[in-house]
Amino acid sequence: MPMPTSSSGACPCGGASLATCCGPFLAGASLPPTAEALMRSRYTAHVLRDEAYLRATWHPSTRPVDAILEPGARLHWLGLDIKSALRLRQRKAELADQPNSDTVEFVARYKTGGRAHRLHERSRFLREPDPGLGGTPRWFYLDGTFPKQEH
Structure with missing residues (x-):
């Protein structure tokens, strides 16, 4: 796994x-x-270009066959924002009867080719046994949708 030169710095x-x-x-x-926490760690894995972690935490039913990270991509990640706490509380109330399913909405900012961009995604996650960990339950990224830009 690619590791930064120092683990004492702020987390991406x-x-x-x-x-x-x-x-x-x-x-x-x-x-x-x-x-x-999984979504935040997947963002960090993107920043650190940790393909193995991204692959291990992507649900097998939707995991891409090809590389997740583009070789040689020149992305500079700028930051991560979780959408408002109120929306998160509302989402938790709606999903109270589904403890092994969750949704996280976020905005990740990045720069490529000298231009800044925003990735606004509503990601779905499932918690289920991982055969690779002897059946230990873990969260997996399932898929995401991209809300329309608000003007």
Whole structure:
């Protein structure tokens, strides 16, 4: 797995430090306890170009066969914003009867070719046993939709 030169810096997802935030998930030392934690760690994996982690956390039913990360892509990730806490609370109330299914809405900002872009996604996640971990339940990214831009 590609690792930054220092794990004492801020976590790319916005956490205080990589070592205490997403680092243990990417290193395989622990599993993200929530869909949001998985989404944040997947963002961090994109920043660090950790193809293996992205592949391992993508649900087998929707996981791409081809490479997830474009070789040689010149993306510079700028930051991650989770949509408002109110919307998250509303979503939790709607999904209370489905504890192994969740949705996380976020905006990830990046720069490529000298231009800034925004990726606004509503991602769906499932929590189920992972055969690769002896059946231990874990969260998987299933798929996402892209809400229309609000003007």
